[in-house]
Amino acid sequence: MSGRGKFISLEGGEGVGKSTQVKALAAALRQRGIALVETREPGGSDGAEKIRELLLTGDDGRWSARAEALLFAAARADHAEKTIRPAIEAGTWVLCDRFVDSSLAYQGGALDLGIAEVRAVNQFAIGELFPDRTLVLALAEGGARARARDNEDSDRIGGRPAGYHQRVDLAFRQIAAEEPGRVRIVDASGSPDEVTRRLLDQLEDLLP
Ligand code: TYD
Numbered sequence: 001m002s003g004r005g006k007f008i009s010l011e012g013g014e015g016v017g018k019s020t021q022v023k024a025l026a027a028a029l030r031q032r033g034i035a036l037v038e039t040r041e042p043g044g045s046d047g048a049e050k051i052r053e054l055l056l057t058g059d060d061g062r063w064s065a066r067a068e069a070l071l072f073a074a075a076r077a078d079h080a081e082k083t084i085r086p087a088i089e090a091g092t093w094v095l096c097d098r099f100v101d102s103s104l105a106y107q108g109g110a111l112d113l114g115i116a117e118v119r120a121v122n123q124f125a126i127g128e129l130f131p132d133r134t135l136v137l138a139l140a141e142g143g144a145r146a147r148a149r150d151n152e153d154s155d156r157i158g159g160r161p162a163g164y165h166q167r168v169d170l171a172f173r174q175i176a177a178e179e180p181g182r183v184r185i186v187d188a189s190g191s192p193d194e195v196t197r198r199l200l201d202q203l204e205d206l207l208p
Contacts, residue, residue: 005035005092006206007084007129009099010199012137013169014158016188017195021137022097024196029093032207037087040097041075045082048075056155069107069118076100077125085129100126101134101175101183106157109171110164130182132206135199136172137188 012018042052100122108118176183184202
């Protein structure tokens with residue numbers, strides 16, 4: 001393989017079947033002969049996995065909104081530098097389960113910090129390392145499904161009230177409207193195979 005690898009992120013609110021689709025999309029890309037690293041956020045490097053623990057455990061009020069946004073950005077800076085950038089520069093593709101747009105939606109849009117403010121903090125963290133394409137899985141009844149699935153076991157952020165998750169969904173749609181070249185909303189309804197095909201369709205122009 002020659003040149004830089006492509007950087008793809010998969011996003012979405014709670015309960016849209018994202019974990020299943022990360023695996024399916026990774027398999028489909030490898031089947032096309034693409035060398036691929038799968039990674040996730042928060043986490044994806046030793047330091048970032050440590051910060052993940054701080055972010056996802058404890059009471060909802062453990063961190064102020066600004067501290068939460070900065071911790072996600074700190075984890076992302078380490079992940080970008082240690083894992084993502086080296087892979088891309090070696091010509092390997094990177095598929096990331098959540099990335100900067102989760103911060104724009106969950107902290108910027110839904111916590112009222114503002115999408116532009118959180119983007120600025122993240123620009124400091126990752127420089128120009130925005131994904132080549134971001135696929136946002138969206139499902140009308142996503143919140144209800146997540147609650148049914150997670151019950152009381154939700155993590156610190158997943159367990160926030162339904163209104164918070166509605167703001168997350170709205171923010172993802174706003175980001176996609178602002179950056180239609182990079183960010184695509186993908187219908188997460190139907191069979192897993194159908195959804196994977198829709199995701200691949202949105203990568204058509206990047207595929208070798
Ligand atoms: P995780 O266990 O990875 O679950 P999933 O991706 O399946 O939802 O939990 C990550 C949680 O952290 C999730 O609720 C989204 C949230 N999150 C943010 O609020 N901001 C971020 O920047 C990222 C990466 C995640």
